[in-house]
Every structure is written in structure tokens, then in C-alpha cells.
Amino acid sequence: MTAGPEDAGRPPGEGASTHRDVAAEDGAGRKRAEHRPASFADAVAAEWIKIRTVRSTFWTLLAGLVVTIGLSCLLAWVFVSAYDRLGARDRLRFDPTAYGLAGINFGMVAFGVLGVLVVTGEYATGMIRTSLTAVPRRGRLFAAKALVLGGVVLVVGEIVSFAAYFLSQLIFADRHLDAGLGEDGVLRAVIGGGLYLTLIALLALAIGTLLRHTAGAVTTVLGLLFVLPIIGSFLPGDLGRTVRKVLPAGAGGAIMNTRPSEESLSPWAGLGVFTLYTVVLLVAALLAFQRRDA
Template sequence: MAATQVIRSEWTKIRSVASTVWTLSLALVVTVALGMLISALTRSEFDRMGPAAQVSLDPTYTSFAGMSLGQLAVIVFGVLVVSNEYSTGMIRTSLAAVPQRGAFMFGKIAVAAALALVVGMVTSFLSFFLGQAMLGPHRAWIGDPGVLRAVIGGGLYMTLIAMFSMGVAAMLRSPMLSLGILMPFFFLISNILGNVSATKKIGRFLPDQAGSKIMQVLPRAGDDTPYGPWGGLGIMALWVVAALIGGYVLLKRRDA
């Protein structure tokens, strides 16, 4: 089957499954809404903040406060895109139609990643503009140094989270097992390792900790991270590549 036919087939599969569409929609709504809420609360509390907190406020990063919760829906999207076919048994039919397993997997990844990128960029720009509107006089402007990079980076971050989840799901095949590993990894283990002084130097090289650096415009007080915004995104991209390679290798070696 030609590459264009594989891509068209994967696009049909994704858009015909309601759960995948709803998860991306939820990611957008939750991220934007929570970012607006946190931005509004920051504005109302600004005068009661200490001088150090006022000076170190990063308006751009504040508007992305909903990203940590919105990525939950993105993770679910990435897992469902890959593992739905295993849970329904459709994987046998798909591989019979596209026996070249590499073409099958990367056609699926390409379509899902493109969709995640579009939604991620829309989410990131909406989060920024609506969040800054809530911040009022404390807002940042899209033309300020580093701001456009951070906003574009927010969309790239969401895309890479989805792709990493796809790679893990391709390795594990089970949606429950994939989510059972990814959710604690991002929402428990990563936070613990990134915030405990004894493990902080390890935690900052985890995909979400490194990738989120791209959305920061002002460095945090006492931040001694040995990489910059693009370096952090590069570390996250390496995690994604490793997950996708692992998924591809296992898909090639085992039965459907």
C-alpha cells in the first residue's frame, strides 16, 4: 500500500473514533480554562505577593498553568490512537492490509502527531492570549523577547507528549497498562524526582521536566539547569525517539 493510502487510512481511523477526538478537545478546553483561572488569580493576588515574587513572575509561563492537567488528555489520546486496534483486534486486519509494519506504524504516528500539533498550537496560542488578558497590567506581549518561542514551544511540547505516549503504547499494546505506567510517571514520579533535592539533578532530565523549559521566558530563582529552552526540548525529543524506536522494534519482532 502506498504511503498516501496508509496516511489516508490512518486519518479515517482516528477521526472515526469518538474517544480520540474528545480527548484532544478536552486537552484544549482544560488547558485554556485552567490557564485563564490561574492567570486571573495571579492578577488578584499580585499586590499581596512579596517583592521577590513580583519581580520573578513569568506572565507567559503563568498562562500555561493548565498544561500540566491538559497533558493528561494528550497522553490518553496518544495511547488510544495506538492501542485501540489491539484492544479491538483490528490490528490483524490493519497489518494484513499494510504488511510493511514500519509504514503502518509511522503512518499512524505521522497522522496523529500532525493532529496533535495543530491542536497543540491552537491550545498554546489561546492559552497565552486569554491568560494575558486575565493578567491585565502584568501581562506579557507576543513580541516581547522569548515569548513567541515559549508559545510555539507549548504546542511542540503537547505534540511530543502525544508522540511519547504513542511509542509507549506501541511497546505495551494494552491501553490500561500504558496509562497505568504513563500517568504515575508524569504526575507522580517525575514531580517527586524533580522537586526533591537529592534527585533533582536526575529529575530535570525526564521528558516533561526538560520539555517544559521551552515554555519559560524568565528563569526561576536559583535555577541551575545545565540546558536552555531548546536544549530541554531536545532532551524531550530524544525520549520520544527512544520510545518510538522501541515500539517499532517490538512491532517488527512479535505477532499481532
């Protein structure tokens, strides 16, 4: 570059028109903002804004709340109404905590749908390209989605689980069948209901990431949670009993039991099996997300 008259007398390298100076200032003399890659905190903040501003999040969570609490109360009322007609064996096997949380087995559909929509909604609208432009590190973006989704569902899931428990126990108390939080395994079961819903949402997130299609992912989630147990119920003898214990819904739902059952795993073993399913699918989803085009 040839030095201009205004550069006369300046030592080499100190010219006013060097490339560094031009790059540092725009035409108005203002310094340009330096480009900074999005951090994990930035990705989490962005995902939090997305999940709380999308209208489907509110309606899906509301549906999960109404279905879970409503069905738990309805089933509790039906049981109390029919209690006098039950045999001695059915009365002895009755678990007021698990029965009071029965609505979770139906409300979990809404939380699974939310997990799917968190990722497939972006693929449907093309916003996934914008997200990847803002956060090019795909592992960071996927982890942020999982963290925000898991945090939201954990809070809402625990609220739903405790509400279903307390309201159903009020109904059971009419026949002195209620179980207090201080009784053996009750608090663990109620907290476990929220954990179970959280894992379902994360499992659905993984399936949504793998399939990238809302209808297909929702169908797959429903198949895992509802169709497989129906198939397992047709398997004979010990084989059928063993399969039903380790299927996703049967394993995860064991955390809400307070009494031993031959039909299910122990509470923490069951939740551990369901957690393993979720982790394996999340790892597979992350690998697919990193290797495929948007």
C-alpha cells in the same frame, strides 16, 4: 494441456484458453483489478480516516482543550487576585508567559491518552490484524500512525497554546502584567507549548505500542509525567535539582519559560532532552512492533 478444436490452426502459445487469459478475465469477461500493495500514502490516508472517525478522538481533544485553556485562565485570575499579597521576590520571578501556559501541564494528560488510544484501541478490538493485512509492512504502518497523530496534535496543540496565552494575557493586562508576542522568547514559548503536546502524544504512542494495553499504557504515561517529578522533589540538594531538570516533564516544559531559572534547563536544551526520550521510545516501539505477533 490438449488443444481444443477451436485452437486448430493457431501457432503454439497463442491458444485462447491459456492460463494467462483465464487469470486476466472472470466469468463475465471483465478484467480483474490488479493487486497493488498499499503505499505509504495509502497508509496515511487510512490512519487519517481512523483518527477522525473514532468518537474518542473528538472527546479526548475537547477535554484537552477545555482543561488547558480553562486552567490557564483560572490560574491567571488567581494570581492577579493574590498579586497584592505577594512579596517582592515572587513578583520579580513571575513569568507571565509560562504562567499563562500553565494549563498545558494538566491538559497534556488528554493528549497522552489520545496517543495511547491510537494504537491500543486497535489491539483491544482486534482491528490491528485488519490493519496489518492491508499494510503488511509494519514499519510503514507505524510511521503512518505517528505522522497522522503528530500532525493532528500539532495543529490542535498550537491552537490550544495560543488560545491559553491570549486569554491569560487579557487577565494579566488588568494589572499591567501581560507580555506581548514581540517580547523576547514569548513567541518561542507559545509555539513550544504546541510542540511539547505533540511530543507527549508521540511518546504515549510509543508506550502504547510497547505495552499494547490501554490501562497499563495510560498509567505508565502518567507515571512518567507526574509521579517521577514528585519522586525527584524528595531528592536532596544538587542531585535533586539535576534530576528534576532532566526528567521528561521538567525537560519538555522548559520550552515554555521566557526567563532563566536554576530549576530547569534552557528552553531548547530541555525540549531536545524530551525529544530524545520520545525518539528512543519510538525506536524501541517500532522494533517491538516488527518482531511481535499482532
